[in-house]
Amino acid sequence: MNKEINIGTFVEVLDEDFKGKVVKLMGDEAVILTNDGFELMYPIKQLILIGDDSIIKQGSSYGAIESAKTQKVTVNHHKVNTEKKSKKDEIVLEVDLHIEKLVKNFKHMNNFDILNIQVDTARGQLEFAIKNRIPKLVFIHGMGEGVLKSELEYLLGRYPEISFQDANYRKYGLGATEVYIKQNPNN
Structure with missing residues (x-):
């Protein structure tokens, strides 16, 4: 051997x-x-x-x-399929309308004052989004008795360039409204 x-x-x-x-x-x-x-x-x-x-x-x-x-090494030049998200998916303005997020001390306020601050904040953020061409907003209002949600729906219904619906349940739960602002290139 x-x-x-x-x-x-x-x-x-x-x-x-x-x-x-x-x-x-x-x-x-x-x-x-x-x-x-x-x-x-x-x-x-x-x-x-x-x-x-x-x-x-x-x-x-x-x-x-x-x-x-x-052996000659061959390099794989295939690109990984990475889908680019549109700007609509990327930019989302989330506005939390819970009163404790808006003011420091709200213990002395009555329900009417709290509701006015929440609606005024929503209106201001909505105007900001329209002005800055942000296509999507989410208003987080919570579940409660539905008073703030109905006020938001009334406010949003006055804007013809806006559509809205309940937000993603998985991400926000039941207490959020998603707002889409139709972008007009002529503006």
Whole structure:
């Protein structure tokens, strides 16, 4: 069996989990380059010649590296499909109309004053969005008794360039109204 082991043959070490290619012979010892790229010296008596070199090359990382060195590497130039979102999806003005978000101290206010502040804030933010051509608003009003929601619907109904509906339930729950402002390029 020793006569068959030459430089370039593939061998396996007895009683150990090493396989590799013989790269140097020195008397009765051989230096093998393992599949992991390490050079190890073993007595030739402990080496077993193993099958077809091409099968070992395909199965080992060393063989894969060697074959990759000799082959031309082709680069994949395919672009990942990244859909660009329109500006309508990107710009959303969220307005939280909960009174604690609008004023610091509201304990002394009655319901009428609170409602007026909330509606005035909604009107101001709506005018701001129209003026700055922001196509989508979300008014977060909460569930409550529905008084603020009905006032918002009355306010929004006075603007012909606006459509509105309940906002996304997953994101806002039941207490939000989504407003779309139709953009007219002539303005």
